[in-house]
Amino acid sequence: MKAFFRFVLLSLILLVVALMSALTAMRFAIHGREVAVPDLVGKSPQEARRVAELTGFQFEVERQYYSSQVPAGKVLSQVPPAGTQIRRGWQIRVAESLGPQRVEIPNVIGQSQRAAEINILRRGLDVGAIARIEMANGANDQVVAQSPSPSASSISAPKISLLAEQPLPPTAFVMPSFTGQTLGSATADVQDAGLRLGTVTTAASVPISTPGAPAVTTFAAQPSPSSVIVSQNPTPGVRVVAGTVVNLEVRPAAN
DSSP states (O other): HHHHHEEEEEEEEEEEEEEHHHHHHHHHHHHHEEEOOOOOOTOOOHHHHHHHHHHTOOEEEEEEESSSSSOSEEEEEESSSTOOOOEEEOOEEEEEOOOOOOOSSOOTTBHHHHHHHHHHHHHTTEEEEEEEEETTHHHHHHEEEEEEOOOOOOOOSSEEEEEEEEEEEOEEEEOOOOOHHHHOOOOHHHHTTTTTTEEEEEEOEEEEOOOOOOOOOOOOOOTTTTTTEEEESSSSSSSETOOOOOEEEOOOOOO
């Protein structure tokens, strides 16, 4: 029995040793592939790319900023920072310096969005985010605000973001029914509802025949305020907006 327990204990010790060795080997394998990130700040993008790729990293110039400390065309900052231990194959993202700000920020407020974009690009700047705001009686795509503000100095990025206005969408409502009303009454209701009266036609005449006598066709009279509406387009119940044209069909009022 003692020999058996001694065998089990020895087996457990060997198993623990094997696991520790495996963990140590795995950790060594993982950390063995890690290297320190090189310092790319102050280098040109071409030189920085060469250094990064020789060390086993990918490289990307992500954005550009103005800087009074770092000359134009040099790496201004990097992520991850120099000295960080990371695995080979990861990407180093850098920002390139544009040097001190030498471009005046133009005033594009009041211009159309298209004109503002052209004005910004002509000055060597970039168009940033474009947001829109709905305003009553607003002019479509007219710039009402910008960031940075006109003539701003000491800006960080060569981008101008714009806020452009656009008219409020027309209010939709349900088309009312004018059927059965007189043309005079319906005309006033159409205008009060914010709609526009289109064409008014008279319903087709109906042939009238009397036994023993030839058929006589009655000709439709011209629409008058007393004419009665028999149909309309758009039909009642559909969703319309202000300014929708309403066409009516009428018949003469009964005598």
